[in-house]
Amino acid sequence: MRVRPLERADLPAATAILAAACAFDRAAVVADEKLFGRGPVGDPRAWGAWEGEALVGVAAICARYLRVLAVMPAARARGVGSALLATCETAAREAGEPRLRALDQPGNYLAPGIDVGNHEVITWLEKRDWVRDGEPRANLWIAVRDNPRVTKARAEALAEAVREQGYDVRRARVDETALVDAVAKEFGGAWPFELAAALQDPVGVHVALHEGAYCAFAAHDGNNRGLGWFGPTGTWPAHRGKGLGEALLLACLVDVAEHHERCEVAWIGPRPFYEKAAGLVEDRAFVAMIKRFT
Template identity: 50%
Template sequence: MSIEVAPLSHDHLDEAVALLEASTPFDLAARVAEEKLFGGAPAGPARAFGARRAGDLAGIVVTSGRWLRLFVVAPRHLGHGIGRALLDAAEADLRARGEARARTMDQPGNYLAPGIDERNAPTIEWFRRRGYAPVRRNTSLEIDLRDNPNVSAARARALAEAAAARGYQVRRASRADRAALRRTVAGAFSEGWAFEVDLALSTTPEGVHVAVAPDGTIAAFAAHDGNNRGLGWFGPAGTLPEHRGRGLGSALLVACLEDVRAAGHRTCVVSWIGPRAFYDRVAGVAGERHYVVLEKAL
């Protein structure tokens, strides 16, 4: 039975959502399908391809920059060459655009997960057999927002008041802060973070909180729902070096978590973490997920 691989458009979104709903047990891909299939990233636009077998949409791959942002084969179509056809198409697309390497999933600015969940051992092994090698491991945390004494409007206010006593104003960012946020985040951290913060700033209410220094500059920031919008994910967040150790990160984290809790989420994912001890101390960690990132020279 022949396999046909062709570009996907918004006209195929309903089909793609149904496939993702049935095929991604570790992630809520169907709920962010449009963002993952067609959303941009600092590395460039997305290109989505679908594989059909007997007319059915059997698998999806999305490339952007050098990344395989999304790679999914429907369980009932496994073992029929769908994955191989999608990977061939994706690698051909990357080569045609001048990319020298292919990398799985951890695309700055727009990613479903920061790698392949380590529980998905068959997929990791499948990529290894096709020349991909592990190059990085990432961790995400889960924070319980139900009856968590660390996450409340009262605690957010108390932490903001403590920051104010040190001369900092902790507040929700507005669209008027967009240019200053972009300069600060891109200049001190990364373009990928600036991209996510900009997206979070476009939510209602704005999904970004800032700490403003006495001189009026942005000393720290934290965001949620820039990537995987609607899932209540936290990040990115950062404090400029000269302002660290003053409780700003704690105040901003709790402000964001309170937003996520108020939106009805029972948990919050802190993806691609840096210092775990900070999250454990400030909010309490309920669980972890671990990911493997693989690369291949093209």
């Protein structure tokens, strides 16, 4: 078995591995984004493991985050995963990173940690000196079709209700950089990065303004583009409690319904907000995991 850097020409074979190996995440749909897409702090590094001519495993890191690690089921239990993980750990350590975290890079992440049901991977990582870090994170699923709370009519009614309070509510424009700047100033972190990705055509961002100033935004398909993944969303503090978050969430859910039956709301904040606005069909929980080098 040989481990060497993965090239774009390997993407079809790598995608097939993610489809076969990752039972908990829709990794294959976003293979290009996870293996080769930029993160908020630079480009990723991806490797493949070959047995003869066959690609049997892939892994990628971006800065101090393990983006993805997967081995073809038929090629497991002969050291492929260990070799790929060791390559990732060595590269991160040599780049001066004090630790690696599993999956949860804000801005470009497959999931906010390892799915709690993925016992095999959690145990496998623990045997390799990875430890759990902090509280589990949650994603939610919302039904966006055949859901009386998620309809175009309700989205329009909620938008109308905030317009009556003097807000301008609309879809953001392609590359609306003033919005990215405003979100960077108010919220910071990885949100501007994710938002900029959602502002590509077709734009998955809705905004509310008051007298020309941004007051709220909601985005989908910035991270994990193509999965109908919701977030980030934020309302400026002075404008909270007026229905802006719900109106913009509904606008996004109606968009997502064009391509998906359910919308995954990632790494959630206030769960009751989503429960009230659109109802929930399922929860997902994730274990944050970390490997310290020092």
